[in-house]
Amino acid sequence: MKFKTITTLACALGLSAQFAMAQDCAESQWGKDDTIGAANRVTPENTLKAAALIKQGKSMPLGIVIDSNTPAFPPRSLNLQVVQPNQQGGQKLTQFGYPGNYNDDILQTWIGIGSQIDGLGHLGEKGYYYNCLSETEISAITGLTKLGTHDIPPIVARGVIIDMAKHFGKEVLDAGEHFGEAEIKAAATAQGVEIREGDVVLFHTGWTEGKLDSDPTAWVSGEPGINVDGARYMASLNPIAVGADTWGIEPIPPAPGDGAFYGHVVLLKENGIYILETMNTGPILRDGVNEFMFVLGQARIRGAVQMIINPVALY
Structure with missing residues (x-):
């Protein structure tokens, strides 16, 4: 009897939740x-x-x-950084087959x-x-x-x-x-x-x-x-x-x-x-x-x- 009561209550709560959701959407x-x-x-x-x-x-x-x-809109912000990976001190990227250089960018933003x-x-x-x-x-x-x-x-x-x-x-x-x-x-x-x-x-x-x-x-x-x-x-x-x-x-x-x-x-x-x-x-x-x-x-x-x-x- 107790189990039946708990089951009935659970079903009722479930139906109530579904009804509430139906009202909200x-x-x-x-x-x-x-x-x-x-x-x-x-x-x-x-x-x-x-x-x-x-x-x-x-x-x-x-x-x-x-x-x-x-x-x-607070607290949104944006920060852009331009970097030259592995080119510190004016190094050139000889692995390209020529004295190459390039810019890359890192974006931190909302x-x-x-x-x-x-x-x-x-x-x-x-x-x-x-x-x-x-x-x-x-x-x-x-x-x-x-x-x-x-x-x-x-x-x-x-x-x-x-x-x-x-x-x-x-x-x-x-x-x-x-x-x-x-x-x-x-x-x-x-x-x-x-x-x-x-x-x-x-x-x-x-x-x-x-x-x-x-x-x-x-x-x-x-x-x-x-x-x-x-x-x-x-x-x-x-x-x-x-x-x-x-x-x-x-x-x-x-x-x-x-x-x-x-x-x-x-x-x-x-x-x-x-x-x-x-x-x-x-x-x-x-x-x-x-x-x-x-x-x-x-x-x-x-x-x-x-x-x-x-x-x-x-x-």
């Missing part, structure tokens, strides 16, 4: 084994459509140049610096990440066992830029200034931008061009961005990725009632949509372009949570 629309989320929307058909957007034969980097002075892609294992809630994956299951100190950025396939898609600075009549939005569904719809309509399923959608706020060089401390201390309402609206449009010319895409300080960086949870955990941070959107807009072919093939370091990137806009 939702299974991927691509199935319980899915680990790439919205990257499933990269298809040959969409790639061919994106290629048709190349009209001028121009390319523009979407990544910024970074170094040890680039401000980043990966979440500068222009980057946030993978689906970056932000979660209540111990869970995308597709109901538990932190106890995937978060090894040697690298994520699932949801690592090395698994993201090359992202080739239609890219669009929505100029939110223009919408608000400013060169640079203010820190904490935010926008949601209504503002995004109004800006896109006025600028003739149609957001389609499988797009990469970037928001221009003017923040990085206006602040990074002139006031790096202010740049990393706050930012304008998309509020939680806007993140949920973007998720409803089924893009592959959402990004901005800011270091975190959401406003800091957060919009009233929003948690800090909760848009990350909405996009990454709840919808498997990637986040692109510190995108260099200004030069493309000044070229009169807000629709282009977006191409990204990130470095494939196994188990990485984020990755420094330099995607390219072709138009």
Whole structure:
């Protein structure tokens, strides 16, 4: 009788845990084994459509140049050392068959610096990440066992830029200034931008061009961005990725009632949509372009949570 009671209690606790998990996460629309989320929307058909957007034969980097002075979310930092192995005192490398010399480099860095892609294992809630994956299951100190950025396939898609600075009549939005569904719809309509399923959608706020060089401390201390309402609206449009010319895409300080960086949870955990941070959107807009072919093939370091990137806009 006692054994039966214990067994019944254990089953009840197990069902309760499963019910709690079901409340905290939702299974991927691509199935319980899915680990790439919205990257499933990269298809040959969409790639061919994106290629048709190349009209001028121009390319523009979407990544910024970074170094040890680039401000980043604390405590992130970067340190680069250039060395000449076995060449002390001016020694030449005669094993090359000639008096050779070369430089090599050692990089010690947090990966979440500068222009980057946030993978689906970056932000979660209540111990869970995308597709109901538990932190106890995937978060090894040697690298994520699932949801690592090395698994993201090359992202080739239609890219669009929505100029939110223009919408608000400013060169640079203010820190904490935010926008949601209504503002995004109004800006896109006025600028003739149609957001389609499988797009990469970037928001221009003017923040990085206006602040990074002139006031790096202010740049990393706050930012304008998309509020939680806007993140949920973007998720409803089924893009592959959402990004901005800011270091975190959401406003800091957060919009009233929003948690800090909760848009990350909405996009990454709840919808498997990637986040692109510190995108260099200004030069493309000044070229009169807000629709282009977006191409990204990130470095494939196994188990990485984020990755420094330099995607390219072709138009």
